[in-house]
Amino acid sequence: MPKAKYNYIYRDLKEKIETEYYxxxxxxxxxxxxxxxxxxxxxxxxxxxxxxxxxxxxxxxHGKGVRNIFQPVEQTSxxxxxIESFKESARRNKQNAFTRVLLFTELSADETIEKRTGFxxxxxxxxxxxxxxxxxxxxxxxxxxFLKNLVKGLTPEIASHSIYDYLEGELGITIATSxxxxxxxxxxxxxxxxxxxxxxxxxxxxxxQTFDDNGVQFEFTQxxxxxxxxxxxxxxxxxxx
Amino acid sequence: MPKAKYNYIYRDLKEKIETEYYxxxxxxxxxxxxxxxxxxxxxxxxxxxxxxxxxxxxxxxHGKGVRNIFQPVEQTSxxxxxIESFKESARRNKQNAFTRVLLFTELSADETIEKRTGFxxxxxxxxxxxxxxxxxxxxxxxxxxFLKNLVKGLTPEIASHSIYDYLEGELGITIATSxxxxxxxxxxxxxxxxxxxxxxxxxxxxxxQTFDDNGVQFEFTQxxxxxxxxxxxxxxxxxxx
DNA sequence: GCCGATTTGTCCGTATGTATC
DNA sequence: CGATACATACGGACAAATCGG
Numbered sequence: 415m416p417k418a419k420y421n422y423i424y425r426d427l428k429e430k431i432e433t434e435y436y437x438x439x440x441x442x443x444x445x446x447x448x449x450x451x452x453x454x455x456x457x458x459x460x461x462x463x464x465x466x467x468x469x470x471x472x473x474x475x476h477g478k479g480v481r482n483i484f485q486p487v488e489q490t491s492x493x494x495x496x497i498e499s500f501k502e503s504a505r506r507n508k509q510n511a512f513t514r515v516l517l518f519t520e521l522s523a524d525e526t527i528e529k530r531t532g533f534x535x536x537x538x539x540x541x542x543x544x545x546x547x548x549x550x551x552x553x554x555x556x557x558x559x560f561l562k563n564l565v566k567g568l569t570p571e572i573a574s575h576s577i578y579d580y581l582e583g584e585l586g587i588t589i590a591t592s593x594x595x596x597x598x599x600x601x602x603x604x605x606x607x608x609x610x611x612x613x614x615x616x617x618x619x620x621x622x623q624t625f626d627d628n629g630v631q632f633e634f635t636q637x638x639x640x641x642x643x644x645x646x647x648x649x650x651x652x653x654x655x
Numbered sequence: 656m657p658k659a660k661y662n663y664i665y666r667d668l669k670e671k672i673e674t675e676y677y678x679x680x681x682x683x684x685x686x687x688x689x690x691x692x693x694x695x696x697x698x699x700x701x702x703x704x705x706x707x708x709x710x711x712x713x714x715x716x717h718g719k720g721v722r723n724i725f726q727p728v729e730q731t732s733x734x735x736x737x738i739e740s741f742k743e744s745a746r747r748n749k750q751n752a753f754t755r756v757l758l759f760t761e762l763s764a765d766e767t768i769e770k771r772t773g774f775x776x777x778x779x780x781x782x783x784x785x786x787x788x789x790x791x792x793x794x795x796x797x798x799x800x801f802l803k804n805l806v807k808g809l810t811p812e813i814a815s816h817s818i819y820d821y822l823e824g825e826l827g828i829t830i831a832t833s834x835x836x837x838x839x840x841x842x843x844x845x846x847x848x849x850x851x852x853x854x855x856x857x858x859x860x861x862x863x864q865t866f867d868d869n870g871v872q873f874e875f876t877q878x879x880x881x882x883x884x885x886x887x888x889x890x891x892x893x894x895x896x
Numbered sequence: 897g898c899c900g901a902t903t904t905g906t907c908c909g910t911a912t913g914t915a916t917c
Numbered sequence: 918c919g920a921t922a923c924a925t926a927c928g929g930a931c932a933a934a935t936c937g938g
Binding site for chain 2: 921922923924
């Protein structure tokens with residue numbers, strides 16, 4: 415969708431990196447030569463490189479060049495990364511996804527909910543519980559709160575497919591950022607009721623607040639994963655100064 | 656240390672956001688007016704804003720303005736974020752840190768280690784086990800592998816203080832990026848020997864490969880945290896296209 | 897050690913496009 | 918419609934780091 419030139423260059427470079435057209439640990443062509451290759455300014459090349467740097471695909475070295483440090487990740491379990499719907503994650507992890515809606519209600523936020531979710535008391539919300547299965551095995555239990563004001567006309571039917579498709583496709587909501595916290599918590603009775611926990615007494619828990627492009631929080635979700643099918647990946651860069 | 660102008664602007668804006676000089680959900684001054692305020696070009700302001708955006712502090716809105724969406728995080732447990740030494744994390748979390756070196760050896764990587772750590776078989780490594788305590792309670796168990804070639808002259812004495820201080824201060828190594836994977840695993844005998852696990856039978860596990868500014872991996876670490884004192888935070892942005 | 901060529905890092909001024917109000 | 922705001926892109930300038938001769 416974005417017709418931006420830097421975005422095209424970003425995708426092109428990324429493909430050449432992933433397919434090892436540029437070998438691992440090798441230097442990419444200089445910014446100057448990339449600029450003439452793509453017929454653009456050096457700034458535009460630099461912008462594409464900045465994205466690749468943020469993803470940990472390349473490493474720019476002052477005075478030397480830009481090194482390819484991309485390594486493919488193993489995809490054994492269910493890997494979580496950026497903002498994705500369950501469907502998208504499942505497709506990326508090449509797994510068969512199924513969602514069962516356990517609970518679909520509406521409620522008004524009180525002070526307890528405000529403190530936990532970030533929604534002001536009195537706010538009208540949808541509250542859902544959904545059980546996610548991969549290849550037939552129930553492994554993830556989601557508790558979702560959606561802002562009724564913004565996420566209009568939500569139904570159990572939609573919730574059993576993809577709410578994100580509905581938000582972005584039907585309602586024209588632009589999902590912008592998501593603040594996530596990852597913790598490990600004791601299993602609950604609800605967890606044990608729906609998920610075969612084997613001998614684990616803990617769950618990997620992702621809680622997230624998600625905002626649209628107006629800075630309005632429209633979602634709070636707690637996503638509880640069985641440990642052996644959970645993997646979260648991240649590339650961090652060291653902050654100097 | 657970075658005397659870059661955009662870095663100064665970034666820090667100045669961040670402080671004004673954190674201290675609510677700019678209120679939550681309010682718009683910042685326009686890029687144009689910030690540029691004249693700081694006596695710089697609009698590009699330089701935009702660069703500072705881009706960093707704040709990546710951190711989830713602000714949200715730029717096309718045609719409208721830039722909204723402050725910073726919310727302070729609760730710091731009850733031990734929160735992990737960017738690349739930090741244990742000491743730095745402890746200071747940020749306002750906790751008293753103590754490190755005990757359980758094991759300090761040298762070894763040569765075999766194929767099992769290569770597969771797990773990313774160090775080629777035959778590579779000479781330091782292998783350490785360290786127990787981390789917060790406010791007197793042992794809570795974290797680290798398994799560290801360091802490249803002997805690069806991390807010269809490591810001693811148990813240094814390992815009991817801060818290896819990162821040693822790397823950056825004494826050896827002049829620049830820490831660049833770290834690829835991290837977060838999983839939840841069963842407790843091991845070693846975990847139970849040193850850490851009071853209460854009734855948890857799982858640990859929050861961060862495994863990380865860390866690279867210097869030449870793209871050379873010099874560290875592989877597995878950091879095992881007791882669940883109730885573990886918290887990982889993250890801001891993700893939705894990728895379009 | 898010095899010098900010059902190359903490469904990335906920072907910054908500027910300007911122009912144009914697009915969305916909002 | 919015009920004014921304002923952010924988004925993209927260009928070309929140029931100089932600084933800082935690296936490397937080879």
